[in-house]
Amino acid sequence: MQSVLPSLFFYALATMILVSAVVTITRRNAVHSVIWLISTLLGIAGLFLHQHAEFLAAVQVIVYIGGITVLFLFVIMLVNLDEAAKKKQFAGQWKIVVICAGALLAELGFFIFKGAEGFYFAEPAGGSLQPNTQLIALALYRDYLLPFELASLLLLVAMIGAVVLAKKDLK
């Protein structure tokens, strides 16, 4: 017997993602927006967990919520917020918005009208891809250990480059 619990989870998370995404773009205060963005990202992490992708869920929390939003906050604190708050919040591109939203709605309508037969679905996760985290670890730290470590060298070079080219004087 299929439990209703997974669907319940999905809908709860989807509502959370959608609501906080809408709030993110409508707040005037940029810091508030970032806080709501965290909530969106948490919801997505929940979805990953729901799909048995534990590693992705953890990475979502660590990298996006832990790293990227902090970076956002840094940038917000460095730029002049008072100026930005006075600017018009929406660019007023209503025509393009309506066209895009219309296209998306049409797709959604088509999907509901045709039902599941009209599409090829990807194989659901699980099955051969379990245990998820161990497999990723094996791929990263055994099969592709070298490229994985070399990527850090690449990041180091990029970092040196940014400093060399942006530093005020070379003394």
Place this chain on the structure above:
Amino acid sequence: MTALDLAAILPIAILTITAIICMMMGTVRRETAASLCSTISLTGLAAASAAVIYQRSYSGLAFVDTLSVDPFARYFQLLFLVVAALVGLASREYLWREGMAIGEYYALMLFATAGMCLMAAANDLMVIFIGLEISSLSSYILVGMRRNDAASSESALKYFLLGSFATAFFLYGVALLFGVSGSTKLTAIRAFLYGGQNAIPASAALGKNPVLETVAMQSQFGFTGSMDLLLGAAIALIFVGLAFKISAVPFQAWTPDVYQGAPAPVAAMLSTAPKAAAFAAFIRIFMVSLGASAAQWSHLLWATALLTMTVGNLAALWQSNLKRLLAYSSIAHAGYMLVAFTSCSTDGITAILFYLAGYAFMNIGAFIVVTHVAGPGERLTELDDYAGLGFRSPALAALLTIFMLSLIGIPLTAGFFGKFYIFRAALDSGLLWLTIFGVLNSAIAAYYYLQILVAMYMKQPIDSAAPVADMPAGARTVVTVCAAATLLIGIQPSAVLRMAEYAAQWLPQL
């Protein structure tokens, strides 16, 4: 980590550590930093060369088939290390003169060398890509390091934008090739394309990997028409990405601007080592992995080779700036090497390897002489600035003459044997027309190289011309070594040729 893994990674590890040590020299006083950094990097490069030579007792694939230990990789790695040592030594006084960041310069140069060594030794498209990115990113920054010079910043930005565009092409090609074959390992792709069966079981046999097995399932639908199309697109995209890096026509537009704006020693490096690295990746990917579809891409190579030679040489005829002229000449030389590549034979590959070595010495020598004549701020790079150089500074003019004669391909210089082996390999493979065009092109090229000699020896110096200062010790050593190597390879090519032959013969045995 096995002994083979350690041997495979040792040169790259040494280079990386040396680069990090150089970076820390930013804390040392500027007066001592230049000589200290060049000493440290030369020591590191020597140690890395020793590590490469030490690899000779090993052979095979390291790090779960991602890195290859073989003579082909060793040949290229030694070439990169020699180029880095020459450029590093020659730029010692230059950095001080131009007020550039010394520690970072050497660090980036060593990182670039490490990236190129990876490209030459990689047996995995991902490693090739990361190596390519490490070396490209370092070169973008090196090009823009004369920050008080607008031309330098402009060329760095141009190089960065076009270069990232080209790497994106390459990466897309890699993704498609992975989609076709189910692997990024060059040897596994080869097995797949030749056998028509799945490449995965062979490589997964080492370690059973369920992730890869699902990928194998997906590509088990066989080698159908749409797969052929996908393979064609993958080859084309990878070709575009690498053709940009060797500045083959029609992806050459960045070369003159970048070489002109870059610090001259950096231009010397760009025209030799990264180009050689791109050739290494080119040869490895196309000869090892995509050998099965040689019929498809050899036509592409034929046309590219012809266009690259012709456009490079014709455009060089109209140049009056020495750095721009050498940039166009480097495009033309890439064209000659593509002629050898078109032959798709072991002889052709040998010719490319030999040519790359000879070309490295003569071109670095020429660029270093240009660096010195240009003087502070690199202002004197026009052909008129060379008027009467033969009387003002006979030694410098004589050295430049050797390099120019070698670039033309006059006997007794490295350039002659380089061209000779290339055209012989092309003729042996029945590429009669391409050879004829190549020889015609070398004749055209003689015009603009001789123009420099005419300016140096047959024109009166301009009265206002400042006397050329004595060459600093580092640059003098490099130019002398380059001239000696150019003549030595030209008189006795067998030593380098044997090494190139050994490296090239090994390639089809993968």
